[in-house]
Amino acid sequence: MYKNISSIMGSAMVSRFVNIGIAKRISCVLVVVLLVANALNYIDSGLNPCRGLLKNGILLDKEQGVWQPHGCMMHKYKTKYPMDSYSCLQNKKLAFVGDSRMRELMFSFVHAINPDAKTPEGKIHSNVPIKEDKISLSFYWVPELNETATNLLGNWGESSDDRPDIIFQSAGAHTLKKNGSLEDIYEQYTKNFTSILKEMQYLVKEHRTKIFWIMQEPVEESKLIPLRRLITNQRINQYNEAVKGLLTEKDSENRIQVIESFKWISYELIELSEDGLHLPPQALKIESSILLNLLCNNNLHPIDGTCCQSSPNVTAIQIVVFLLGLSCIVGAITMTYLKWRILKHPPPDIELGDVAQNGSVVESAEKLLPNDTKEIAATKKTKENTKFDDTLELIIALSKFTIIMMYFYICDRTNIFMKGNKHFTNARFFLPLLYISLLGLFGIISTSQTALLNRDQTDEWKGWMQLIILIYHMSGASVNVPIYMHIRILVAMYLFMTGYGHFSYFWHKGDYSLYRVLNVVFRINLLTVSLCLVMDRSYQFYYFVPLCTFWFVILYISMTIWPRANIKMQTATTNGTIPAEPSSNGPEKDYPLRNFNLRSPYSIMFFKLVMLFLVISVLFVSQSYFEAIFSWWPAIRLFELPTGSVREWWFRCQLDRYAMLHGAVLCFIYIIMKKLSVLDDSKQGCLLSTKASFITMTLSIGIVVTYTVWAAQCTDKFTCNRIHSYASILPITAFIIIRNVPGYLRSGYSAFFAWFGKISLELFIGQYHIWLAADTKGMLVLISPEWPTLNLVITSFIFVCIAHEINLITGILTKHALGSPKDEVMKVLIRLAVFVSSVCAISFINNTFNPPTFGGT
Structure with a gap:
């Protein structure tokens, strides 16, 4: 018996501290903490929805080349598909400036748009223009940061004929493979980048050109030919750190966006490279997909592409619902406070007030009432209290529901x-x-x-x-x-x-x-x-x-x-009449x-x-017949998806x-x-x-x-x-x-x-x-x-x-x-x-x- 009693007491103690009520309180604390932490992190990023895409990520599948950016979703763009990458890049001029690695990136990007596009083969150390429908893409052979690079950017700043709308630029490998003092090469590289940075900032500020600097990607040192043995990952990291430092110091407004994620992709896949320098097709495919998400997501707003996509505009209906919910929250707080005050300081139990004579209270008027009247007054008071409690219960429920709906919105309609x-x-x-x-x-x-x-x-x-x-x-x-x-x-x-x-x-x-x-x-x-x-x-x-x-x-x-x-x-x-409906009078x-x-x-x-x-x-019996039935107002407003079509409703209904x-x-x-x-x-x-x-x-x-x-x-x-x-x-x-x-x-x-x-x-x-x-x-x-x-x-x-x-x-x-x-x-x-x-x-x-x-x- 004692064992049973102790077992029951133990279960009671466990259920007291481990139950759904306690779990909900813990979840509330978690939500508040995580919301504050993520909001501060988002503010720290400058409210930039592209930060995760450009900064880093995780390689989920090396064989298939599946890349997960840090904290956002990449959309898989289709080729030559209405409302997809072609419509996003229509009438745009894109420039890829750099060495052979940038050339291969551009060719991969062209094939991501159109797999049937023809690109030159072999080692090409010259400019390569490509026209794909209404999209202009150009590769500019500028392997080093020198006077050529400065003049190219300067000419674009002065003339609008060939000025690109979007520029992707990177350089460093050709500089690193030269013999000489590392300090001298590093100093010259820093000096050249500073002069080029001024031209970049001018293009962004005056002509609204988008410029992205791609950090140098690592190499597979064991596969490099002797001519490239000086291109080490240690030197590449030093160059990248130099660029980051200069951008932090001289580009406080973040006009030039930096793409670091390519570096981490290369770390994962460079071992598949044939020569140790140029990236394998798996890496180039991921990088091309990243560029499409970078350029198109905020224009096309794909559901499954949150990278670089700003939060949707708030609709009028959402504003109205929010205001109604906010009024419920205010009402719940007010009514809860009033109830607390009443319980803490209850008013005197007097219905008709006290009868005062010569400035003093002589007797409560309630004591003078008949017993029947007292019972009626008590019943009335009880009903009023019940009505107040029912209203409070409703308002509190609506308030909780509003807060939960706000959490739904923050989770899936914002970038927090x-x-x-x-x-x-x-x-x-x-x-x-x-x-x-x-x-x-x-x-x-x-x-x-x-x-x-x-x-x-x-x-x-x-x-x-x-x-x-x-x-x-x-x-x-x-x-x-x-x-x-x-x-x-x-x-x-x-x-x-x-x-x-x-x-x-x-x-x-x-x-x-x-x-x-x-x-x-x-x-x-x-x-x-x-x-x-x-x-x-x-x-x-x-x-x-x-x-x-x-x-x-x-x-x-x-x-x-x-x-x-x-x-x-x-x-x-x-007499054979139809059976009656169930009667509430008498046995059934x-x-x-x-x-x-x-x-x-x-x-x-x-x-x-x-x-x-x-x-x-x-x-x-017929899909067209079914759709005709549900295409009339107001049924179509209930079952349309997308707007104006009930085909999805037909698909769901006929399945089961x-x-x-x-x-x-x-x-x-x-x-x-x-x-x-x-x-x-x-x-x-x-x-x-x-x-x-x-x-x-x-x-x-x-x-x-x-x-x-x-x-x-x-x-x-x-x-x-x-x-x-x-x-x-x-x-x-x-x-x-x-x-x-x-x-x-x-x-x-x-x-x-x-x-x-x-x-x-x-x-x-x-x-x-x-x-x-x-x-x-x-x-x-x-x-x-x-x-x-x-x-x-x-x-x-x-x-x-x-x-x-x-x-x-x-x-x-x-x-x-x-x-x-x-x-x-x-x-x-x-x-x-x-x-x-x-x-x-x-x-x-x-x-x-x-x-x-x-x-x-």
């Missing part, structure tokens, strides 16, 4: 926090998958619920699916078609549960009230709609919520239209299945499901068009089987007989293995997606059978996965901006990119805490927005109308000041 590209490898996907699987297995506990797909089991189901989807997005595994096809099954499973859960509710409860519909729609859409306003994204961008909402509404309409059918319907009257009777006829709820529901199948099939219906049908079959006593889930034992269990389990395992083998062999997403639309029914059904038929599997669940399943919606939507970055195209970096594992742990910890808090806030806001189920329909409609009108008004303001552009980018 860093971002990183995704790079898929099998290890990046399967190792985290192994970790969470082990954690889930260690968290298995028994459950008291015995029903098929009970609440504990569905929470667990949603939890492990959501964690796998997070790993899938984090690792960039969408490039792997077999993994992609398995993730498609998980999305179909979510929609399956939408159909199964809501069908079960409507059938057993018979609740088709407007309150029920609005409650579901409001809860699943609150975060998404808020992010649409705050992050300036369309509703369809968060595709999963529109899918769940759409299929829920379809199911609701199909079940609520006359004649309705549910388990609470009373038996038909003796379950309709016996033996009376199955055309007017029974079971037959009505059967025909409804058949009709729903036909409607869905007709709706998706039968998943919701599958859930509803399977729930209906399960209800009938229970009614016929084919299966019994009232106990923890096996659902079916031994023979039936063996057959169904064997078939189910075979189906799962077959689907896995088929998905592993998929190479074409388009073809496999077409098969998936129909084939997904089989593995989902097989999984349910495997998970539920054996009693020992149905009697336990993973509490670890179930905890995440309860906040799965918030995790799915929140990952877009505060775990991933650049609208899921990259990863959020809160600390140094050099510690990716620690960064993943910290971002995940903060992300989960915020998702849990949003889940609680959503419940509070839903309660206040819709009121109680007992409220009159008119009150609910008025509240809904106020909410919708507010959103429409904000959208109108946004469209007035920021009109939408059709066609998208």
Whole structure:
């Protein structure tokens, strides 16, 4: 007994200091500290969004030449593609000034724009002009910083005919290979660079020419020919330090930007060089990509290219939302202060004041009142206090929600926090998958619920699916078609549960009230709609919520239209009339299945499901037909992406068009089987007989293995997606059978996965901006990119805490927005109308000041 008591006390002590509340407080402190640190670092960089791209980075893959800049994302530019590098560099003049290494860099840059472009071959020690469409590129053979270099820059300053818009310059290797005193060479180099710097500054100041000085890259000394043996990395470092010192001293306004990242790329890849001096193709390819990101990102604003891209302009709608949220924060602070003052200094308990006579209080007026009047006054006071507390609860919830939305905006719409590209490898996907699987297995506990797909089991189901989807997005595994096809099954499973859960509710409860519909729609859409306003994204961008909402509404309409059918319907009257709706007066009777006829709820529901199948099939019979239906206002405003097109909505819907219906049908079959006593889930034992269990389990395992083998062999997403639309029914059904038929599997669940399943919606939507970055195209970096594992742990910890808090806030806001189920329909409609009108008004303001552009980018 004493051991049990000590165990209970120990668990209580642990839960007191290790719980989600403590975790949220820690996450708040982390957010504040990291925000201040990153903001100071960003200010220290001069608010330069190019700093990470130009300064340094990490080589992630030497074979493929994958480079990760420090704290920003590189966009992979396509060649001759509308709105890509060609449109960015149209009518621009680019000059590459330097030695043979600069010449090869320019040729690589030309091929990055157009792989079919022809460039001269061999050793060319002269100027090379290249005209590529409307882009002028020129290489100027100036291997040393001497009078030639000074005159070239001076001529550009005087004449506008050949003056380039952008100049990339570097020199040093040819100077270093000369014999002589190192001190004399160093002194002359410094002197020449000082004179050239003046010409550069004049071009930048007077003619707005962009000039980039490329630091000298290291060499592979063991491969150098004897003529170049004096070009050592030690000397190169001395020259680079000299340039940095002169720029710091004489270019305080940072007119000349320095590219240091090429130096670090060369350190990683110079060993692949053939002669030890010139860079290998892998390095030149990375450097060309860096130059494209440097020149084009801020003009084209690619989603997955945050390097050198300034923060987007704040829209009118974002300003309005911010002001509304700020007013909530001020109101919450004010009301909290007032409540604190009242509790600390409570007013005297006098309702009508004291009766004063001759300047002195003789007796409280309250004491003179009858007892009934006192009770009425006390009740009134209690209601006022309750109303005040309810208002305070609402304002505090809105304030917390505002602060969370501000964090979303700072993470993904500013350059304060860093971002990183995704790079898929099998290890990046399967190792985290192994970790969470082990954690889930260690968290298995028994459950008291015995029903098929009970609440504990569905929470667990949603939890492990959501964690796998997070790993899938984090690792960039969408490039792997077999993994992609398995993730498609998980999305179909979510929609399956939408159909199964809501069908079960409507059938057993018979609740088709407007309150029920609005409650579901409001809860699943609150975060998404808020992010649409705050992050300036369309509703369809968060595709999963529109899918769940759409299929829920379809199911609701199909079940609520006359004649309705549910388990609470009373038996038909003796005169053969249609069964009445569930009555709130008197006992309700379950309709016996033996009376199955055309007017029974079971037959009505059967025909409804058949009709729903036909409607869905007709709706998706043609893509043009589908798009025509959803291209009318206001549907197009909900489902367009990009602006003016609903093609993305067609793609998302048709992938899993039968998943919701599958859930509803399977729930209906399960209800009938229970009614016929084919299966019994009232106990923890096996659902079916031994023979039936063996057959169904064997078939189910075979189906799962077959689907896995088929998905592993998929190479074409388009073809496999077409098969998936129909084939997904089989593995989902097989999984349910495997998970539920054996009693020992149905009697336990993973509490670890179930905890995440309860906040799965918030995790799915929140990952877009505060775990991933650049609208899921990259990863959020809160600390140094050099510690990716620690960064993943910290971002995940903060992300989960915020998702849990949003889940609680959503419940509070839903309660206040819709009121109680007992409220009159008119009150609910008025509240809904106020909410919708507010959103429409904000959208109108946004469209007035920021009109939408059709066609998208």
